[in-house]
Amino acid sequence: MYGNTHTTTSVTALQTTLFRHEARDIVRACVNASEADSVIFAGTGTTGAVHKLISALALTAPPVVFVDTFAHHSVLLPWRELAAEVVRIPETSEGILDVSFLEAKLKEYAAEKNRRLIGCFTAASNITGILLDDVKITALLHRYGALAFWDYASAAPYVNVDMNPVVPGIEQGLAYKDAIFISPHKFVGGPETPGVLIAKKKLFVNTVPSGCGGGSVFFVNRESHGKLSLKEQLEAVALRSGVGVKGPPWLKLSERNGPRHAVCKVCNWKMWDAWQDTPNLVILGSRQARRLPVVSFLVRHPASGLFLHHNFVCALLNDLYGIQARGGCACAGPYAQDLLGIDEGLATRYEELLVEDSQLDRTHLRRYQEHSEREVLRPGFVRLNLAYYLPDDHVHYVLEAVRQVALHGWKLLPQYNFNPETGEWKHIRHQVFKDRKWLGSISYKEGKFSYKDVEEESSETSIDFSWQDVLNEANTILSNAEKAAHRAQLADQTLMFDGEAAELRWFLLPSEAQQLLEGMHPQFQASPFAPPKAGTVKHSEGQTKEKSAPLCTAVPKRACCLPKEVAGSQQFRWHAPPKNIFKPFLKVSLPPSSGHIWKFVHFDFLFLSMPSTVKQHALHHLNNNFACFFAYTVHVGAVLRVMPTFYMKFPEIVKKYLEVLGVPYFYEEQCIVEQASALPECTSICSFCSRMKRGRIYACARREGYNVLALGQHLDDLTESFVMSVFHNGRLRTMKANYLVREGDLRVTRPLVYVREKNLRKFAEEKRLPVIAENCPACFEAPKERHRVKQLLAAQEILFPKLYHSLKSAMHPLMAINRTGIESALHQNGFNVQDSDSD
Known part of the structure; x- marks a missing residue:
């Protein structure tokens, strides 16, 4: 049951609101919070609680923050980003906080007036589980006028959390905590619950809540608005998971489990x-x-x-x-x-x-x-x-x-x-x-x-x-x-x-x-580090001068995003590609007498395979520009790429785009992953997917009367395939620029084999072409091998700027092969890898 917590007029909203109020009361009771304490559900675990507290403090000057060696990044880094002066308190030989060192530092900084002193300590290390004496340290902090904040993210599932402990003797009245951070997702039954901040109400001096918006206001008119006064309601607006406040039962469960x-x-x-x-x-x-x-x-x-x-x-x-x-x-x-x-x-x-x-x-x-x-x-x-x-x-x-x-x-x-x-x-x-x-x-x-x-899992018998x-x-x-x-x-x-x-x-x-x-004795170099024996841990002591981070960064006045719909002022039209795309395109498109790889022919029926990426869009505009420039007549159609996944939907903007340009398209859909999962063995879903898509595209081209299929692979694609073939198959091989399929009725061309991917992307972005991301989640292994090769080549290109020019020259004889099956004929001595029309 879930409803909006900003109203109580419906039964679902009322019940959800009551759940949240009850959850807050359960937390308050379990941690011994008083009426002077606020209990606030704060987004993502301790991280959200820390950020909300820092916002509430509304600090006007960087504070001095004392931290222990255990400090989690969620607690330490927000203070660093605030440009606070962070003082790291070392450990004793027993591996616990050096209280004497802390007191010395408190005396030193307490002498400086008008500086906010804050102790932000960890109840238990999330690495070693070592516990600190929260009562003794808290009393010491208060004795010198410092606030006491405690991170109970790791400790709370194991120990009793007490916001206001009653202790006898001199510590009485000083042992209360100013704030506690809890990560409920670490409890049994706690996943998906928001973080919890318990803090003294007097700390909330901010006039604007950390998550200003709906639910934090009392009344809004056209020119101004009034905020709520109750801090728990004011700060609860940023609650990430309304259903997640079911979390407090984890506290009750922990309480029931005894000592x-x-x-x-x-x-x-x-x-x-x-x-x-x-x-x-x-x-x-x-x-x-x-x-x-x-x-x-x-x-x-x-x-x-x-x-x-x-x-x-x-x-x-x-x-x-x-x-x-x-x-x-x-x-x-x-x-x-x-x-x-x-x-x-x-x-x-x-x-x-x-x-x-x-x-x-x-x-x-x-x-x-x-x-x-x-x-x-x-x-x-x-x-x-x-x-x-x-x-x-x-x-x-x-x-x-x-x-x-x-x-x-x-x-x-x-x-x-x-x-x-x-x-x-x-x-x-x-x-x-x-x-x-x-x-x-x-x-x-x-x-x-x-x-x-x-159903399959439920039918399995237990072993x-x-x-x-x-x-x-x-x-x-x-x-x-x-x-x-x-x-x-x-x-x-x-x-x-x-x-x-x-x-x-x-x-x-x-x-x-x-x-x-195998009985050999290789030479070993000593490890560059070795954990010290217990009681001899070395650490950086005292004040650490942190690099100050800017309090804020100016937000640019303009932002960019991918187009989601056709705006009224956006008109699709043909564009002339720049020289760094058109000239390489011409090198493979002019008549073969000039020594190039392939040519367009008058009255060819050109069929473009189009998943709406930058390279397929460029093909449309290149073909149109080429036909106009050389007065060639080429009949163009497009197949919207076969979808390999269960849930990808082809954006309507791409269909609209083709309609405006007057390009007929044919939408083919096939659930390839489901077919692959039904096979007895499928070692490579990518290879299977490629064969299935290619067959579907061939069938569509023949059905609609096209004799040329243009694919959009560019120089980066060919280079990656070349490197992968050498690395994993031991063969000099890459995709062909122009070839006939085995049946001889369809010619496959790749007009962009000399064009760089970065130039195509720039063209698409400048002309605001409706590009969708190539995002196929069907790969059973990540990161993909092609992705790793792309990274390798990118790193090498930084060192050798002419890398792709050299690789293009090396691959030219391979991409110029114009029929399938030739590689297999040349590798009959032990090689049985069959050629495919994907080459």
Whole structure:
């Protein structure tokens, strides 16, 4: 049940409003909030709560903010962006906050008048689970006039949260907290719930709410408006999920589970006991400090002194045991560097190595992440947590699985591939995510929700197994790993890392593991970092001079967007392409007597395959310009590209566009992905999709009486295909510029083989052609191989500006082949790859 919370006249709206009020009351009761405290649901977890509080403070000058070493980026970075003076308080030898150092700094800054002092501390580290004494630290902050803000994102599911604790003695009256941040999605039953901010009402001095809009106003007239006075209502306007306020039952569930912290102590004892004979397992953080059952660790390979990559360890825990651990976890970067033993100089070297080349085109390359080709070198660790409600046999299973991986996991390295661009590790037999679920599989064809995989899943019979059976099976696989390593064919992967990259490599490679399993003794370079022993963690102490960020950036007065509909003033018409497109087009369009690849013929019936990308639009305008310039008569039609997915719809603007230009079009639709999923085996959905679309287009061209099919692949496309063919098929091959299909009744041409993609894109953008994005989610593996090659070529072109000119010359004999089947005839000595009309 859901209704608008701005009204109570309907039963759904009334019930939703009451749910929200009740949810706020539940939170208030569970955290011991008083009438002086506001409870506000704030968007996305702790991040949303922190930003809302900073907005409420309405700071006129940068404050002094004291933070602990545990600080999560969600808590630390907003203060940095505010240009605050951040003072980082170090740890003691026991791994907890140095209270004496904090008091010294408070005395120092309290002497400076008119400066807002704020303590923003973490109740428990999300990396090590180490707990801080919130009562003692809060009282100390208040003694020197500082505000006390606490991040309970990691701690709240395990400990009691008390906004106004009652403590005896000198601390009485000073232990109350000024603000608390909670991330309910970390609780049992908490996913999709908004963040929670509990703060003293006196802190809300802002006159404009952080999310000004509907629901925050009392009355609006034509010239002005009046705002609500109650802060909880005023700030609730930005609530991300009205249904998400169902979250407070997670608090009630936690309360019902009794003394959670006592259970956490037992879990920790079990951890240390299970791993005491596993010297390869490097636990990060102090074991003496009070901590939650949250543990981060590295696995050291004893013979080499190097570590196993954290993502490889996570892959083993997933593949062998089904345990979902997290690798990397750089969400508290400074603390992670302390724990790993990485000083500022080494951290800078890693950052410079990992940063993406700023010259790369992030817009047109459609890069999914921001990283270099050496992302795998980013330091990290494995993190997992033992929930307080886990049965004993589950806890034993997880601990024994980690122990097995720590002792023998390196032996499986030769069976895994890693992607240096993303740092991902996958088993050689599981490179494709075959069990992926698709939103596009949801259907409403019969007027109701249906998802075919649900029926298939429900029909599967459950398999009886014990945790010990899984451990035994994993142990068998690890025991047979040495034999499997002898069968693996691995190149010398050390060649991937040269110079600075070789010096900063800290993990064992699959090829090195194979050499060790074969009895060889390769030379190893020591890891550039090593986690210090417990009690010797080094850290940067005291005041850290943060780079000031501008308080705001001017917003440009104009913005650009893709066209969604035909505006009244927008008139579609023919355009003359620029010289950097038309001249290369002419090189392949003039008569063959001039030495070029192919020509237009009088009265050809030209059929354009058109998915409405920049290259197909350019073909229309090039053809029209060519026909007018040389007085050729070419009858043009267009096929709107066959859709390969379940849910893509062809924009009506493209159909309107063709109608205005007077170009007849034929719309073909086929659910190719559904056909592919029905096959016994489909190793490449892209290859299958390409064949199916091509056959459908050929059939349409013949049916409508066309004898020439023009495809829009440009020089970048041909170059990428050439590199991929050399890399993966061992053949010098690319797409042909002009050829006859096997039946001899249809000629396929590619008039843009000398034209660069960037020039076509610029033409389409300048003329505001109705372009839709090439977005096919049907690929079973990401990132696609073509995408990786595009990135590779883009990086090389930065170093060698004439790269594409050289590649064009090298590919010319290949693209000039005018019939299919020739390559296979030339490669009969062992090659059975069949040519296709896609060449």
